[in-house]
Amino acid sequence: MNQNPRRRSRSVSGQNPLARQSSSVSGQSTLARQTSSGKNMTEGPDRKTSTTLTPSKGTAGPILSSVVDVEYIPLAVDLCNWVAEQTSSCIEIDQFIACLQDGIVLCRLINIMNRLKCEQSGEPFKLVHFRENIGNSVFFARINIETFVRWSKGFGVSDNDTCTVSDLVDLKDVMQAINNVFSVGRKCAEMGLPHPKSVALEMEHGMRYNEIVGLFDPARTSLSLEERAARDGLIHLINYRGLGALRSDATLTEQLGNWKKRLSGKWAGTEIPEPVPEPLPTPPPPPPPEIMEAKMGPWDGDEIIHLIEQYRDQINQFGD
Numbered sequence: 001m002n003q004n005p006r007r008r009s010r011s012v013s014g015q016n017p018l019a020r021q022s023s024s025v026s027g028q029s030t031l032a033r034q035t036s037s038g039k040n041m042t043e044g045p046d047r048k049t050s051t052t053l054t055p056s057k058g059t060a061g062p063i064l065s066s067v068v069d070v071e072y073i074p075l076a077v078d079l080c081n082w083v084a085e086q087t088s089s090c091i092e093i094d095q096f097i098a099c100l101q102d103g104i105v106l107c108r109l110i111n112i113m114n115r116l117k118c119e120q121s122g123e124p125f126k127l128v129h130f131r132e133n134i135g136n137s138v139f140f141a142r143i144n145i146e147t148f149v150r151w152s153k154g155f156g157v158s159d160n161d162t163c164t165v166s167d168l169v170d171l172k173d174v175m176q177a178i179n180n181v182f183s184v185g186r187k188c189a190e191m192g193l194p195h196p197k198s199v200a201l202e203m204e205h206g207m208r209y210n211e212i213v214g215l216f217d218p219a220r221t222s223l224s225l226e227e228r229a230a231r232d233g234l235i236h237l238i239n240y241r242g243l244g245a246l247r248s249d250a251t252l253t254e255q256l257g258n259w260k261k262r263l264s265g266k267w268a269g270t271e272i273p274e275p276v277p278e279p280l281p282t283p284p285p286p287p288p289p290e291i292m293e294a295k296m297g298p299w300d301g302d303e304i305i306h307l308i309e310q311y312r313d314q315i316n317q318f319g320d
Contacts, residue, residue, distance in 0.1 A: 061098025065263060067174045070256045071213040074234065075198050077241045077263070079181050082196040084269025086112055091268045100177065101169055102134055103144025109184075110151050116193050142169055149180070156190075157183045182209075197237055205230035216252045242266060 068076050080096040083089070087108040091099050099105055107130035118125040130147050134140035145165045152162050161183040167173040182196070189195035189203060202208060207230050215223060215231040223231065232248065239245045243259050 061095055061101065062171060062174075063260075064094050064096050065256065065260045067097060067171070068178065069175075070259070071216075071252045072175065072178070073256075073259055073263075074238045074241065074243060074252075075182065075209055076178055077243065077268075078196050078198040078237065079178065079185065081241060081268040082185060082194075083109060083181070086194055087269075089269045093266050093268050094263050096268075097168075097171070097174055097177070100181075101145075102141040103130065103148055103168075104132060104134070106148040106181075107144050110148060113155070113184075113188060113193060117191060120192065138169065145169060152180055152184055155184060156187045197240070201230070201233050201237055205233060213252060216250070218251055 064076055064080075065073055076096060077093055080091055080093050083105060084091045087105055089105055089108070091105070107128065110128045110130075114128065115125050117123075128147065128151060130144050131137075131140040134144070142165045145168055149162050149165065153159065157180065161179055163173065163177040163180040168177040182198070185196040185199045186202075189199045198209060201212065205212070205226060212230050212234050214220070215227050215234075235246045235248070235250075243255070243262055246255070
């Protein structure tokens with residue numbers, strides 16, 4: 001990929017700002033870390049297999065808005081919704097990173113995209129095996145994420161756009177982990193598979209996400225019509241994903257406080273999939289119209305009066 005959020009950030013300072021932001025928790029797994037009292041704190045509920053609920057429910061991992069630069073919060077929220085929708089999962093958006101850390105939902109995404117790709121190409125579908133019920137095991141979480149990273153490369157994502165196991169499990173580079181998921185979404189779009197709305201935004205305007213967020217820079221005083229359309233497209237996406245409506249002259253950096261409040265307690269996906277509507281029964285054909293034969297006579301007195309009233313105007317014209 002030509003650009004990704006991580007590469008753009010490092011081109012400025014040589015270091016990923018997200019890695020700096022997550023330094024306070026770097027090296028600690030949210031699957032199991034120590035509390036201030038020294039007791040082991042479980043970072044997730046018992047992993048019961050479910051087709052509609054990810055292990056994120058009830059976790060207490062890193063808050064999304066605290067480990068992602070503000071201009072990439074809309075991207076992360078969109079990816080969270082896409083992953084939840086495709087895997088029929090329920091994900092607390094603020095806990096999106098914690099949800100990804102055991103690799104379960106990512107491996108579910110693997111098999112769903114593989115199946116859709118095989119249905120499209122006619123190739124035989126091969127199930128990718130992974131661990132669903134891993135409890136608080138960091139070992140199996142690492143295996144799941146390694147499975148996802150290797151699959152990403154086989155799916156067409158470049159080495160430059162994939163993350164490492166430690167980037168996600170140990171929070172060494174949260175942005176690169178997000179970029180890995182985003183790059184998978186881009187590949188899905190290239191293959192005609194379901195993809196994130198942020199990828200659709202890039203395709204519609206022929207601009208990378210980094211370029212579109214740059215249009216909100218107050219220093220950009222003059223924008224072309226296409227640039228204005230791309231900026232308005234991101235404003236629409238931000239509003240669509242529940243982050244609120246923005247003015248056309250708003251900057252993204254000033255939205256952090258508002259977005260933190262809006263994301264608190266907000267979930268993506270659904271625990272129970274919407275029922276598939278049943279086809280409506282075919283209605284019976286309408287009866288044929290009743291054909292009334294014109295009566296040519298003889299008529300009774302009431303019928304004659306009715307005819308006179310009906311044709312009074314024509315009769316008066318003849319009288320004149």
